[in-house]
Amino acid sequence: MVLLVTLVVIAMAVCQAAAKTHTFFFETKWITANPDGVRDRQVISFNGSWPLPTIEVNKGDSVEFHLINGLDVSTSLHFHGLLQNGSNHMDGPVAVTQCPIPPGESFVYEFTVDQVGTYWYHSHSGSQYSDGLRGLFIVHDEEVESNYKFDKELVLSLSDWYHDPSEVLIQRQLSLYNPTGAEPIPQNTLINDTKNITFEVEPDTTYLIRIANIGIMSSQYLFFEDHDVDIIEVDGVYVHPARASMIYLAVGQRMSILLKTKSSASKNFGIVHALDISMLDALPADLQYVSVNQMVYDKSLPDATLKKEWLDIDSYAPFDDFELRPLDNMPLLPDPDHRIDVVLHMENLGDGVNYAFFNNYTYVAPKVPTLLTALSAPKEYVSNAKIYGSNTNSFLLSYGDVVELVVNNEDDNKHPFHLHGHQFQTIVRSEPYDDPHHYDPDAETKLPEIPVRRDTMIVEGNGHMVLRFEANNPGIWFFHCHLDFHLEQGLALTLIEAPLELQEQFASKELPEYFLHACKASETPYKGNAAANTKHWLDLTGENVQPPPLPDGFTFKGYVALAACTAIALYGLKCIYSYGMGDLNRSENVAAEERRMIRKLMLKLNQEQREMLSSSPSTVKKREEMRQMIEELEELDKRFRELE
Known part of the structure; x- marks a missing residue:
């Protein structure tokens, strides 16, 4: 017994000696870049350098990440997939676990890494990471990695790319002129934040390739021409090797694969990645949705070129990640102690904007970050969901409970959902449907004995999925769609996990001064309920809430018509003013052409309204009609602004 204790003490001392503290000092700055070679x-x-670095640490290491905000806007940082067990205040989403970091201020993200695998870091302030604030975060562990044989290691990031900044994209998304909530279409795709990469490979060599989709909108397919791969990790969970010819990654998802090169090759091969164009409302003619990069055996041989069959996305058949099984063989958790059922849908509110909802509530950030509400609340109120706000979609969880989270999707698009603070078991994931199909537990006769675990998973259009995890990580954890346009539309909920235990965690340690300084500098309240009321905890007067609904009897189609007619009326008034007060020598032909254009659009809109009232077009047809109308309205709006 004494010998055993001695060995344990020695092992702990060796681990502590091997652990390192990694200190980083990074200042965010705007610079000009052209990663796709187009604009x-x-x-x-x-520190003036982009793309951002890949950070590599070992399990057990500590991180001190000094972030200095040199931007003209606020920011924050989230380490995607790291569970932050015991360090909830380091998780990063603004208004959830921290205050925004204002321009000119600093923040330190300090935590110990007790996981292994492939992760990434990104801004969690609005949709800011589409502006390039993102990078990979790799955690090594020799004991785990020794389960697999490989010779060399590579890192790949996939992303969509927009030429407009995030501020413009969100204005376009949350606009009166976008009543259907159609998401902006990317202009390009990137791999390792560039185009047309080349990997020189050696024969008879096994490569461990870590891959992450760090985009903001579209899932991506990836395959290596004439090469199969073995999947060995997803979202930080190592799995029994699974052979695949093609993989699929939603935004936020990660995967590690083993690729064994051929013993000899008479050609070079393509590394092909493609957007999931089914997620896009339109397919612009100039969008290169399939990209070919190079896996080079011999530089004297010609490069791989795009094949016609690769453009047929409908024929793609990626490996189904639902079939993966964790290496640790963790069995299905027992029947849930607590079930959360949410219904997802999209609709317009009274301000004309299209929002996303869980159970008829769209997420609206509270005045006080939810973690700070939990830490400042009296014990008699901390477990009362009401204090966290009417529009935060907050759910209370008790420590140790097995939690089942059911997502019923009533939208025809697929949604990748990310859970902070946990890796969940995916025990049900339906196929896509033409019409909404809610989860029926009585219809599920067989659940997987050893389910796949991830932190990001897609729910199919009009389908459903069921996630299960244990509430063993006290904290305030966000669950949200990682299509960040949808997060900006309010597609999120908040888990208030073991708040009494959370308060006990922080009873022996104070929040760092720089943490509270960010609140003071950004003029964000850091005590009180969601409305910043510190005296009457159940009084939410003045809290942030969603806009009122559309008036009774005011249909979506009617709203579109009103928006169109309003735009035309405003434009017409502007034209009258312009012609009456502007240059009297302006060409009558130009004026007549603009009048004909206005008249033509008005007649078209009137005709479409009559057709809408007399028919029930399919969802796809409706979205395409609305998109065309939106484009015409945007063009009108552009011309209107040019005249001002």
Whole structure:
């Protein structure tokens, strides 16, 4: 017994000696970049350099990440997939676990890494990471990695790319002129934040390739021409090797694969990645949705070129990640102690904007970050969901409970959902449907004995999924769609996990001064309920809430018509003013052409309204009709602004 204790003490001492503290000092700055070779745009750099670095640490290491905000807007940082067990205040989403970091201020993200695998870091302030504030975060562990044989290691990031900054994209998304909530279409795709990469490979060599989709909108397919791969990790969970010819990653998802090169090759091969175009409302003619990069055996041989069959996305058959099984063989958790059922849908509110909802509530950030409400609340109120706000979609969880989270999707698009603070078991994931199909537990006769675990998973259009996890990580954890346009539309909920235990965690340690300084500098209240009321905890007067609904009897179609007619009326008034007060020598032909254009659009809109009232077009047809109308309205709006 004495010998055993001695060995344990020695092992602990060796581990502590091997652990390191990694200290980083990064200042965010705007710089100009052109990663797709098409257009310059402003991106967010670290210390004037972009793309951002891949950070590599070992399990057990500590991180001190000093972030200095050199931007003209607020920011924050989230380490996607790291569970932050015991360090909930380091998780990063603004208004959930921290205050925004204002321009000119600093923040330190301090935590110990007790996981292994492939992760990434990104801004969690609005949709800011589409401006380039994102990078990979790799955690090594020799004991785990020794389960697999490989010779060399590579890192790949996939992303969509927009030429407009995030501020413009969100204005376009949450606009009166976008009543259907159609998401902006990307202009390009990137791999390792560039185009047309080349990997020189050696024969008879096994490569461990870590892959992450760090985009903001579209899932991506990836395959290596004439090469199969073995999947060995998803979202930080190592799995029994699974052979695949093609993989699929939603935004936020990660995967590690083993690729064994051929013993000899008479050609070079393509590394092909493609957007899931089914998620896009339109397919612009100039969008290169399939990209070919190079896996080079011999530089003297010609490069791989695009094949016609690769353009047929409908024929793609990626490996189904639902079939993966964790290496640790963790069995299905027992029947849930607590079930959360949410219904997802999209609709317009009284301000004309299209929002996303869980159970008829769209997420609206509270005045006080939810973690700070939990830490400042009296014990008699901390477990009362009401204090966290009417529009935060807050659910209370008790420590140790097995939690089942059911998502019923009534939208025809697929949604990748990410859970902070946990890796969940995916025990049900339906196929897509033409019409909404809610989860029926009585119809599920067989659940997987050893389910796949992830932190990001897609629910199919009009389908459902069921996630299960244990509430063993006290904290305030966000669950949200990682299509960040949808998060900006309010597609999120908040888990208030073991709040009494959370308060006990922080009873022996104070929040860092820099943490509270960010609140003071950004003028964000850091005590009180969601309305910043510190005296009457159940009084939410003045809290942030969603806009009122559309008036009774005011249909969606009617709203579109009103928006269109309003735009035309405003434009017409502007034209009258312009012609009456402007240059009297302006060409009558130009004026007549604009009048004909206005008249033509008005007649078209009137005709479409009559057709809408007399028919029930399919969802796909409706979205396409609305998109065309939106484009015409945007063009009108552009011309209107040019005249001002």
